[in-house]
Amino acid sequence: MEYSADILIIGGGLSGTMLAVQLLRQPGQRKILIIEPRAELGRGEAYSAVELGHTLNGNAARMSVDPDNPDDLTQWLTEHIAAGGWPESAEQHVPTSELFPPRGLFGVYVQQRLAEARAVGARYGSIVEHVRSEVVDLQVREDCVQLTLSNGQNLQGSFAVIATGMFPAARTPQTESSGLNAAALDPWDVAAMRQLDPQSTVLIIGSGLTMVDAVVSLEQAGHRGPIEVFSRHGLLPHVRRQPPAWVDFLAEDHSIRTPRQLLRELRRHCREAVAQGIDWQAPLDTVRAHIGRLWSQANDVQRRQFVRHVRPWWESHHHRSPPLSAELLARLHSEGRLRIQAASFKGLVPTTEGGVNIRIRRRGEVETSVVHGAALINSSGIEYDWRRVARPLPKQLLARGLVQPGPLALGIAAVDGAVMDAEGRVASRLFAMGPPLRGMWWESTAVTDVALQAKALAQRLVH
Template sequence: MPVREEKPVVAVIGGGFSGAAFAFHLLKRHGDAARVVIFEPRETLGAGLAYSAKDPAHRVNVPAGRMSIDPDDPESFLRFTMAHPAAQADPHLLGADGQPYPARSLFGTYARTVLEPFLASGAIEHRRAKVREIARLDDGWLVEDGFGPALRADIVVLAATHPAPDLPRPLKALGDDPRLITDVTREGALDGIGTDERVLIVGNGLTAADVIASLRSRGHRGKLTAISRRGLRSRGHPAVAQDPFGDFASTPSRRASHLLHRIRRSLREAAEQGIGWHAVLDAVRQQGFAIWQALPLPERRRIVRFARPFWDAHRFRIAPQVEKALDDAIADNVLSIRAAALRNVVPSKEGFTVTLTQKGSGVSELIVDRIVVTTGPAHGRVLQSQPFLETLAADGVLTLCGTGLGIACDLTARAIDAKGEIVPSFFIAGPLARGTFGELMGLPQVTEHAVLVADQVGAVLAKQSGESLAGSLNFYKNYR
């Protein structure tokens, strides 16, 4: 059994942006109160799945000036971007709105650069390994990765990535057919698609937009068909930025139907004043924490079940460069977006015969050469996505949140176990805490949440050392 170290140990599971931002703020705000060990199999920290993409067609979804790891320095990424040679050599850096939207990989480089001083000083230790098991001890946790020695940790911060998409049932029978691309995040996933091949894209969100932009940038000319149940495509940014419009937080709704009525009313009022829908949705996003806290669990579930696809399509906007790629593909009669669901898929030497149940027009068929799955994470299966999570769930340490969006935790980000009790030294960081905090997918919100978790962990460490620390949750509420 590993011996206890003199300095408390904080184990961070996942070294993407959520884990990196937490470690940065813990060390920035609370000094060297603990030894920080980040378990991340990738070569570098900070990029994770989202910002490891090497395809230059994959761009950040908001202007560089609205992305930062540090709320105290909101323009740090903008400065980094404008000074970086890769951005200076990018002929498509500026969007139609005149703002810089660099390649997504550049933000990963930025996050890595921010952490480099902490790695160099030894304040952060990067273990390039996947966690295999986390076992509960009387006074902490034992973290094993199967390579190095087991780590005895006082605090665990779970900042793992989203679970992989669930395959629609008609696709599961296709097995490992190489013409079915189930993981577009894998390097070279789209390389085998021929220039004139017909491609069916299952899903119509941000990932689908990235796939279309990538194919178009490579000169793909074949027919593209993107399907989703409601046929909603990703939206872009307004031509001219507008201030958020609408008040949904001072007297927040207690029912989902009432909230949606208020949003629709605000959309009408905004339109009457010449203000676009973006401003109303921005107000909902900014007030998301207060809105979500006011809704009882059954009403949250209604939002997730019925309104989430509409929210995602309008909330998570694409860069102008990506929007143009979609618009051009539609104008060229290359891209067709349909409100449809898979009914049956039959493989053959020529490709796939796909039967669709199409909204409002019954059943239709099409023949395609490739199928690409972009349906998004299977949030409800997060506790089955990695062996150590399965074990923690079986032991009752972790549970799925009531909304099905992530892992159950309280408003201090501490995990809630199967008995409904708080696990004092196990924290949930990043989008896996979305079910509790509500709006926790955009980078600014993930950064704010990292500050909250860092302060909560800092409070535990201060208490252990006999010091006092207060105000972390108030910071989170006030910052929002």
Template sequence: MTDVVSRHADVVIIGGGLSGTLLAVQLLRQSHARRIVIIEPRPELGRGEAYSATELGHTLNGNAARMSVDPGNADDLTEWLTRFIDDGGWPQSAEQSLPVAELFPPRGIFGLYAQQRLAEARAAGARYGATAEHVRAQAIDLQTHAEQVEITLDNGQVWYGRQAVLATGMFPAARTALKAPGGLNAGAVDPWDVQAMRGLDRQARVLIIGSGLTMVDAVVSLDQAGHRGPITVISRHGLWPHVRRQPPSWPDFLAAADNVRSPRQLMAEVRKQCRQALQQGVDWQAPLDTVRVHIARLWSQASERQKRQFVRHVRPWWESHHHRSPPPSDALVQRLIREGRLTLQAASYQRADGTTLTIRRRGESTSVQLQGDALINSSGIEYDWRRVDKPLPRQLLARGLIRPGPLALGIEADVDGAVLDAQGLVAERLFAMGPPLRGMWWESTAVTDVAAQAKRLATTLLSRC
């Protein structure tokens, strides 16, 4: 066991999923001797919540050309995946009948890719005396001091770092404890737990709350578990995710559009560009795909009122059009819809009593009950840290070391990732990256966004050593 004296590091990264792993990779690539410690309860680094899936049917929702973890090489995943397939690592890839750059790899395989990049960075860092150690535990408390940050773990250890980074990743609503007894997660089946779904009757009527990409994963899980019964999806806005296609390139119309400065102006211009594309016989996804690189800038310069309007009125349509389903999963969804097994009801969820849901359908004033044999909570990600029933977020809020981000999306930080405390003061030694900064940049969860943040934050941390 590591003794107390040696429990000191230059950088302590809290969270060893993709965010924390990519930050460690960038730090290790710097030609400086440093000790990096990654606090992560899972047995493996690089997987986190998103890439721990082992079923081949749970794929990335972006093709390989869009998912590089190297900000300097957009083809990094494509090149790695080509070698992986050539070595016999994914024989099922032939079923997609696509060039490697256009393949949608399983998330479990993507986790292997992230792990290999970490292994390579560790080897490179060793030449300069840099190390990255995995401490398998959960951080449950944190305090900041003048010269260091103190992190308490659930195994009783206390670690000290000159700097600490909150790279906690996402908190799926399906795996976020709900305090109310009998709440939505009480007795619900995990959307990714194929083994648990094998215990259901094959003809069981399954109710799913939420119609986003987590719902798509749940439908894939049910299919792989051998389920053949009816599935009813409850969604407030009644929207399915669109399938991701491979559209041709489109001019970056926002690069010189100085007049587009608010979410409303953005949506108006996007609609205009999509109409123009359709008139030219071009897929509407082409102009939409040029928008991502501008989202952080547009979101950060929008007013609080404009952000609220976007979240309230535009977000559901933005999510269904922008966060699209991978083609293999969408093909399953469309087949089940055609067969009449998968149906969608536009309704708001009110409460759950076991597997009985009380809902109010859109346009109706009275509530009705739906009886199912099984329930799945696919309502997405819980970004409000005040609602996350985990020790570290609770302690950070209680100590006033963080404060909710804009619209209670994640936590607030400055442009360099230094967190703001309850009084709005910028921390000297505590930083955040990835999904916790959703409220700051809106799109702060995609692989390319996280990779770019990791590179910038590594430079910032180095400059403050």
């Protein structure tokens, strides 16, 4: 059976849901289908978390889904808390705008905004429906886009939007698998962690925000043993603070174009801030609004230099940890239970004694060594290279030449959201938004990024 719509949205996490919200707010009658295998829209990987300890890594003032109202989440939280929701918020002892809500609660907020947009759309005669399935193939016809679903159903629409969100390395099948995921615990599976000996040693690969989540999960599961973390550079995310405003030096000086120039100027401003008794995070936070411009105007050599030499420090300084999680990590480190080591993961080693063995090479050493633990967690972050993602749709899109890898093989290539095929032709019916455009904008995953892209793309699709 073939089912028709005006717009097909592939993925119903934050990206797909925000696009639907923006489309429903536009005058005119249209039918929108969101194809998402999860039971709920608006959650995706990030906001399906159920533990209160898994919080946003940005405060409410930074996480509005409404690009026209930066206080939208703060206002929603104020009403929600006043109505008796999230009583634990009082433990943070800060104004509502500075709260770090649980990710599951943020999912509720997104769903409420979708419900309100449905009511607006209904007045125009627009509807959105959730098709609970996975898209496994896509073909672009002259007059439509046709999708094939995992249940055998076919859908067709005038336009299709790839809003597949992020592919967490811990949950994504890889084309060249090391077997890591098969041997590892899910970083967010608290129930599985409760089955461990509370005093046992747990090994974690990766030291970014996924690792922070994994440590929170272990703590909530009652784990009280050693935690050994291995990452190439041994860098931890800094804690997110609320610094005062700083001059937007990139808006004032457009001669800053290369990663080297940016680093030099940013360090100078950070030194000035510290000398004035101001948090160094203040100058850093002004850079955020200019990353898309700086990335797009850089050449591939400069981008490669950034990814190879600057990226680890950018990630640890910019993608910061929420305060409560940072406090937990600091406590465990001071107790000697949490140890961070600069070492590369080199593979699994068979063991007959239970638990798991991994081979690592510590930074500065030539020889590898084997480390044993009762359990292993893959916290290596997000897989942005679609060529390595063993999911049906990315594989088919690449095989058909309907998409091409983005710069440095990050996500897929696009022009103003319109997908670029293997021959460099820009599609007129196939679009993308959010994390798949990582290579085009570098920062294409944050809530504010997604909200702005959703608004712009909705206006393009409508007009």
